[in-house]
Amino acid sequence: MSSSESPARSGNPVLSIIVPVYGVEGYVRQCLESILDTSVAALEVIAVDDSSPDNCGAILDEMAAADSRLRVRHLDRNVGLGQARNIGLDMAAGDYVWFFDSDDHATDGAVRAVLDRLKAARPDVLIVGHERELWDGTRVPNSGGRYFRDPPAPDTFTCAERPSVLRIMMAVWNKVIRREYLLELGPRFSEGYYEDLNVSFPLLMAAERLSLLDRVCYVYRQRRSGGITSSASRRHFDAFDQYERVFAFMDARPGTEPFRGLMFDRVIGHALMILERGDRISPPDRAEFFGRLTDFYRRRRPAGSRVPGGRLKTVKYRLIDRGAYGPYRAAVALVEARRRARTLPQAAVRSARRGGRVGRRLLGRLYYRVQLRMPIEENLVVYAAYWYRGVSCNPAAIYEKAAEIAPHLGGVWVIKPGGPGPVPDGVDHVTPGTLRYWRVMARAKYFVNNVTFPNAVVKRAGQVHVMTQHGTPLKKMGLDQMPFPVGAKGLDFRAQLARADRWDFLVSSNPLSSEAWRRGFPCRYEMLEIGYPRNDRLAVATLDERARLRTRLGVPEGKKAVLYAPTHREYRDGYRPMFDVERFTRELGDQYVLLLRPHYYYPAARNGQHQELVMDVSAHASVEDLCIASDVLLTDYSSIMFDYAVLEDRPIVVLANDWETYRLTRGVNFDVTASPPGVVARTEDELIGAFRTGAPWSDTAAKARDAFRARFCPWDDGHAAQRAVTRVFLGGD
Incomplete structure (x- = not known):
């Protein structure tokens, strides 16, 4: 594997922060800015570009040119999070290492607080406090925060003296590790999902000096979409292999026997969370995952261990031991049914209110519902711009290019009465709210808009939505507006994201736009980094x-x-x-x-x-x-x-x-x-x-x-509209 690396920096850093980077162009700048504390000199940050397919590499180089503490390693092929961390570790020169995920960030003053605590305690591992940050900006405290305080912890201790540290979040990013200790102990990050389990737990079990910093230093971003472990995949089965490595470490390490019961409970609880979340294991794979859990349960259950308290938990453990997936699934379904029953009255009220709104527009909506059951017209494109104000901007440029190189497509514009100018001759158009409007909205194959279509529009399977936007976002947009109440006044961010969920393609005018759109609208679309079609005229x-x-x-x-x-x-x-x-x-x-x-x-x-x-x-x-x-x-x-x-x-x-x-x-x-x-x-x-x-x-x-x-303006060469038509309508590159 070949790679390129920025030159090593002089000096002897106390702390090396290692940041693997892949597919996070909307977040990596905030991550690095949060840890490159200008008041800290004894710091190096090692960013490993794991052959990221977006603009992350360019962002890293730009930031490294501005700050000599940042080193960048570019890999020529993707190796995965675990191996990228290992590469960063091998490059590190600090007394301590801290592994960061590149879509997360540090709190203000966190790096300075960590260095102060390292100097005072000289631990093998320092565990720091963290919070989760949801997509809407809400901060959720660490549920394991009580283990930092109850009972009060001495400056340093061992795992045997305070085994509750094994109950703190199992990730590696909340642990600052003495580098020589990590290298001497020998665990390396594994391939696959949950790659840090076989590093985190052995580090805690074997350390002679552990320390806690009861301060929120790390913010774990729980992304709305795009997170590796929050998407359905058979790779979640990797958790069993990672935990087997932890138990193999305990098999070979004297003095770890007292931790087996606690670790066993952690594995069962983690596996059930993966299985019951619903977004991680696909339905056809759930019985097999349950079988793997039963196998682990029978082989690794410590002799003489008791089933944990709580009736539901006791039932689950017994069903796992028996390998009874059907009864287990029925038990989980019963609990969920009871939960839904408690919320039914509120849901009925909401449904009635929605019914009233539909009733006021009954004719158009009923017609729309009928048309949604009719076949999609494969060659029909609906265009709109600026909330139906006329024929303009990027959609107009795409419309004109499609007429030239994809003449088999028919285009219809949605234009409300009283727009800023007359509709150009020969442009087919419909008025919002008319029966023909609802027909084309239900049956068109493609939709091209520079803002958004109304909430009532249904995205059918097989339809394709293209969001062109209408300007480079110098100002904050989407979720980025949430911290600015003046600019965000009256905005419904949940509805914004629901509309953005309909996008299949999002046109980007330049790298700044790509970075901002990924942050502001964290949804599943293909970014078309092609320049703005409307600027083709300016280029020529x-x-x-x-x-x-x-x-x-x-x-x-x-x-x-x-x-x-x-x-x-x-x-x-x-x-x-x-x-x-x-x-x-x-x-x-x-x-x-x-x-x-x-x-x-x-x-x-x-x-x-x-x-x-x-x-x-x-x-x-x-x-x-x-x-x-x-x-x-x-x-x-x-x-x-x-x-x-x-x-x-x-x-x-x-x-x-x-x-x-x-x-x-x-x-x-x-x-x-x-x-x-x-x-x-x-x-x-x-x-x-x-x-x-x-x-x-x-x-x-x-x-x-x-x-x-x-x-x-790197992509504005006069051919952006052609690239859009070729990719979206003609299926080309």
Whole structure:
């Protein structure tokens, strides 16, 4: 196996944190930032890129270039979590090692607290507190936290003196281990699932000095989807092999006999949890898994051990011993039926309320239900954009390319009355709520949208949903908005994820987008890293097209057209330009014309005396037209800057006069003031001064734009729509 590795760093670290990385581009940056405590020098972080198929490798290299404490090892093939940990261990130079999962993170000050405790206690193994973080941001305390405090623990102890440590979470990530002790003891991480069991338990049993840090240091992210051990697979059978290794260690290790009963109970409890969770062992494999458990039970049950207390637990143990899977399954089903019976009244109330809502729209919904039983029309595509506002954005670009290279497909747009512009000639469309609308929504094969379809839309087996999005997420989106109550006001995140569960494909404009979408919408879709189809026009725009568009828009000949396109601000009521438009046009003179394009939530404001120098283009159907026709973009934190950067020769000016307020209220994924696409103005005076001096056209601004473009427009080559059509509609790569 070949690999590449960043150079070793000088110095003698006290702590080596080892982070295997695979398929976590949405989380790995937070993980590494949480452990690269700037106040800690005696630290090395070893990230092992286990041939990750996403952008993790690039993220690791970027962060390693910025922090010499981070070393990166790139593997040329995937070896799995256990072997990746072993590789990191062999690279480590610290006195202690701490194994992190790359989608988890440390709490503030955790690394410093761990180092302080290591210095004070000098343990073989330090066990730290942890919490679970659910998909909605809820923190769940460690259920084994009582073993840290009851009874109070001395600074150091052995497992024989405090066997309850074997009941603390069995993972390796809550244990900081003296490296020489681990190497001398000899266990290595195994292949397969639950690869750390045969390391964690022997380390605790054999240690001469154990210590507890009763502080939440580690946050275990319980991902909504994509977690290895929370998905159905026969690999969950690996747990038995891993526990056999633990018992083999005890067979060969004197002094471990007192731990057998406790370990036996841990195995039975863990195996039953795997079996009863319902999402780990597929129904056809459950009887076989139960049989493996019976075999383990009979072979490894300690002589003279008693069945644990509790009637249900006693029944389960006896059925396992007998190998009676049928009666066991009946017992579990009876308990579940009783639980459901207790919640039936509440469920009946909810069902009645839903029935009332359906009744108010009875005709359309009944027709929709009938149509859902009819065959899917394999060549029918439904398109929509901006909540049915018209034909635009990425869906429009895909629609046009499909007509060119997949003419066998028929496209229907959903457009509500009173949209911002007329429907183009020849475009087939339906009005929401009509019978034909419900028919195409029930029977189309493909759905392409840049926002989302209503909750009432049912995703049928065999239908394909494509989410194109409509901008690079400079601001936080999806679940990332939860810590920002101003930006998240009124959002139903559970409903958001339910809608995202319908997506089969998600279009990404650049690596930043991929990283943000994975975090914000952690669902099971294929990421199409192809660039934005709507930007194809910008990538191939010509001077002739620019001239035609300027004439059509009425841009006066010889004037520089400044396209002003700000973003929406949740902390403000309504739309107001972030600068004095009247002053801007007055002081810059008649060589400029300002094209006002507010966020689509608002109409443009046209106040002031110099109306001949201000054009309201808020109703123009295509923002791509405006980009091509203009000479320079003036924006703030709008995603339009990422699109405009595709135009290689056009300056970009960012007015960031409320950056701190926006950052704190909305949340951002990228500091545009630190790595801007051109000139950044912090005040209105700076904005006017920049245009007066020609700063947007300077070499400094051009270099900034080129760097920005290289980073955020790597896939915008004029063929994004073709790639989308080829992959989704034609089944190609």
